[in-house]
Amino acid sequence: MACPPAAQSPASRQPSVKVILTTADVQRVVDRIAHQILEKTQGAAGTVLLGIPTRGTPLARRLAARISTFEDVAVPVGVLDITLYRDDLRRHATRAVGPTQLPPGGIDGKRVVLVDDVLFSGRTVRAALDALGDVGRPASVQLAVLVDRGHRQLPIRADYVGKNIPTSLAESVKVTLVETDGVDEVRLFGGAAL
Amino acid sequence: MIRHLLSGADPDLATATQILDTAAEMATVAGREVKKLPALRGRTVVNLFYEDSTRTRISFEAAAKRLSADVINFSAKGSSVTKGESLKDTALTLQAMGADAVVVRHPASGAPHRLADWVDGSVVNAGDGTHEHPTQALLDAYTMRSRLGRLAGLHVAIVGDVLHSRVARSNVLLLSTLGAKVTLVGPPTLIPVDIAAALAPGTLVSYDLDAVLPNADVVMMLRVQRERMNDSYFPSAREYARRYGLDGPRMRRLPDHAIVMHPGPMNRGMEITPEVADSPRSTIVEQVANGVSVRMAVLYLLLGGNNL
Numbered sequence: 001m002a003c004p005p006a007a008q009s010p011a012s013r014q015p016s017v018k019v020i021l022t023t024a025d026v027q028r029v030v031d032r033i034a035h036q037i038l039e040k041t042q043g044a045a046g047t048v049l050l051g052i053p054t055r056g057t058p059l060a061r062r063l064a065a066r067i068s069t070f071e072d073v074a075v076p077v078g079v080l081d082i083t084l085y086r087d088d089l090r091r092h093a094t095r096a097v098g099p100t101q102l103p104p105g106g107i108d109g110k111r112v113v114l115v116d117d118v119l120f121s122g123r124t125v126r127a128a129l130d131a132l133g134d135v136g137r138p139a140s141v142q143l144a145v146l147v148d149r150g151h152r153q154l155p156i157r158a159d160y161v162g163k164n165i166p167t168s169l170a171e172s173v174k175v176t177l178v179e180t181d182g183v184d185e186v187r188l189f190g191g192a193a194l
Numbered sequence: 195m196i197r198h199l200l201s202g203a204d205p206d207l208a209t210a211t212q213i214l215d216t217a218a219e220m221a222t223v224a225g226r227e228v229k230k231l232p233a234l235r236g237r238t239v240v241n242l243f244y245e246d247s248t249r250t251r252i253s254f255e256a257a258a259k260r261l262s263a264d265v266i267n268f269s270a271k272g273s274s275v276t277k278g279e280s281l282k283d284t285a286l287t288l289q290a291m292g293a294d295a296v297v298v299r300h301p302a303s304g305a306p307h308r309l310a311d312w313v314d315g316s317v318v319n320a321g322d323g324t325h326e327h328p329t330q331a332l333l334d335a336y337t338m339r340s341r342l343g344r345l346a347g348l349h350v351a352i353v354g355d356v357l358h359s360r361v362a363r364s365n366v367l368l369l370s371t372l373g374a375k376v377t378l379v380g381p382p383t384l385i386p387v388d389i390a391a392a393l394a395p396g397t398l399v400s401y402d403l404d405a406v407l408p409n410a411d412v413v414m415m416l417r418v419q420r421e422r423m424n425d426s427y428f429p430s431a432r433e434y435a436r437r438y439g440l441d442g443p444r445m446r447r448l449p450d451h452a453i454v455m456h457p458g459p460m461n462r463g464m465e466i467t468p469e470v471a472d473s474p475r476s477t478i479v480e481q482v483a484n485g486v487s488v489r490m491a492v493l494y495l496l497l498g499g500n501n502l
Contacts, residue, residue: 081219084233084494094499096212097219134228 020165020173021186026146029162030059033144034066036160041111044073046139048110050080052128053098055117058179059146063115076103080114080135085127102135112138113159117175119145122156147186149173198310198317199492202331202364207371209495214336216491217484223260224487231490234263237497240293242284243320244270244300249458249482250320250330254297257489263497266293281305285312294497298322316496324358330457331364333488335372337477338412340484341453346373351406353379353438354416354465355427357386361457362416363393370394377410379403380438383427403438407447414455415440415465431464441467445475453477 021029041047044067051060057079064075081098089095114128125143132141144160149167165173165188172189176182196204205213223229239258243251251267258265268288270276275284281300288296295316298306303323310317321327339345350369356362356378366376370393377398378385390397400406407413418434428434440454448454454466454476462468471478 084231084498089233089498090500092499094495097216097494099219100222130232134230135226 016190018188019185020147020188021163021184023184026162026177026184026186029146030062031066033146033160033162034063034070037063037113037144038067038071040142040159041113043071044075046110047113048076048078048103048105048107048138049113049115050078050102050107050128050132052114052116052124053079053081055146055175055177055180056115058177059117059144060115061179063113063144076105078102078107080128080131082124082127082131085131087123087127100131100135107132107136107138109137109139111140111142113142113144115144117146117177118173119143119148119156119158119161120151120173122152122154125156126154146175147173197496198306198319199328199496200306200310200317200319201326202328202367203371204328205332205368205371207373210332210335210368210371213332213488213491213495214339216495217332217336217487218340220260220490220494221484221487223490224483230260230262232262233494233498234258234261237263237294238266238292239263239295239297239493239497240266240268240288240291241320242268242288242296242298242300244275244281244298244305245321247299247321249485250299250327253482253485254318254320254329254489254493256486257493260486261490261493263294263493266291281309282312285309289313289315295493318492318496321360323360324363325360326364326367327360327457328364328368329485329489329492330361331368332492333481333485334361334365334414334455334457335368336484336488337455337481338374338453341477341480342411342451345369348374348411349377349409350374350412350414351377351379351403351410352414352416353403353440355384355418355422356380356389356416357384357427358419358422359416361414365414366390366393366397370396377406379406380416381428381434403440404444404447407444408449410448411452412455413440413448413452414457415460417457417459418461418465420461435464439463439465439467440470442469445470445473448475455481458482 049060051057060077064077067075079101081100083095083097142159145158146162148161149165174187176185255265293315297318297320299320300322303325305322306319352362369376379400456478
């Protein structure tokens with residue numbers, strides 16, 4: 001338990017880094033979530049995947065690609081930008097607004113699976129649910145995340161979890177993906193001695 | 195991000211591009227069932243209008259309401275201004291009411307700049323005298339970009355009463371930031387000497403509309419203000435329409451992709467004929483719709499964060 005606080009401080013110091021999921025792990029996890037979605041939605045009928053930027057977007061595309069490989073069904077994919085629905089807009093400098101792209105069929109009456117990289121406080125998902133209510137009326141909403149790191153501040157849970165990672169609030173979880181960062185990896189920064 | 199929007203020269207290239215990109219996202223809200231975003235909940239926007247205006251005031255009001263801000267409309271008519279209250283005292287009153295942004299239109303050039311010193315919130319210039327009208331320039335740039343796909347390298351002809359036009363001034367400043375080339379066209383009496391050099395070096399001036407048309411990507415017609423028609427800036431309204439009005443034959447001299455813009459309100463038959471105003475090249479109605487999106491973007495970028 002002797003955690004040197006220095007691990008958190010100066011950026012130039014070597015922070016403690018632990019790789020939680022390697023490139024191969026990430027792919028396996030995505031494959032598993034794709035299977036789980038197929039299982040839980042009876043073959044992904046009437047299902048739409050909506051990625052939450054930034055890294056939820058490529059994850060949603062990958063899940064759709066894996067689902068079509070496994071069962072040969074085309075699942076519509078979209079992007080849901082939640083910037084304007086955040087509850088912390090006023091605590092930061094103005095955030096840039098990203099695009100929201102709904103699939104051509106829309107989301108009304110569909111089963112929407114929100115896709116994000118990390119589930120933490122739950123505030124992002126809360127914002128996504130509000131945004132969703134303004135763009136349509138899905139029949140139901142589910143949540144898929146690559147990593148659940150705990151510390152929820154709202155009554156929200158994920159339906160599909162790639163990996164549960166018990167963390168302390170002093171730590172940070174960083175997901176990198178080929179599409180956005182050049183490499184598939186999940187790392188834990190600034191934790192206790194490894 | 196900038197704190198006020200007073201001039202077409204205020205946003206640099208990055209900021210102007212951010213405003214246009216944000217406006218493109220805001221535009222998608224207009225097509226939704228729920229045309230509302232919660233981004234400015236609890237913020238107050240005051241529309242302070244000392245001059246008559248329909249489209250600009252309504253446009254700002256719609257923009258603020260779509261972002262869930264509270265809107266207070268103030269027009270000089272029927273207010274304490276008629277009792278002699280000064281701009282400063284009015285500003286301090288608004289300040290005391292907790293206005294986060296003041297959208298101001300005033301007949302005196304420079305009034306919004308003065309106002310910006312007196313209030314804590316953001317000030318948006320919605321037209322001051324014959325000086326500037328930056329949100330009109332932004333919505334014009336947005337319209338050009340969405341119709342023609344780019345702004346850098348475009349050749350824009352701004353035609354008419356440049357002397358009294360705040361739209362022209364703001365457009366020249368903003369378009370030069372965005373990399374477009376502007377030619378000001380009109381009778382010599384309505385184009386101030388040295389205006390090109392004073393606003394943006396590289397801006398051209400021409401007194402011959404027919405010579406400019408064949409290589410223009412955008413023609414922006416300015417309204418000839420009725421009160422000027424008797425001020426001897428030109429011999430007669432008919433002569434003006436002949437030399438500087440955009441009619442069908444002139445429009446056909448434009449390149450195929452070129453668009454025709456007008457900030458409104460139009461004098462049909464004067465600077466623009468109905469044939470041109472109602473043609474598919476005309477973006478006049480589009481400009482009004484884009485106005486709401488662009489003003490939403492401006493209000494969000496000014497008020498959305500904690501950058502006050």
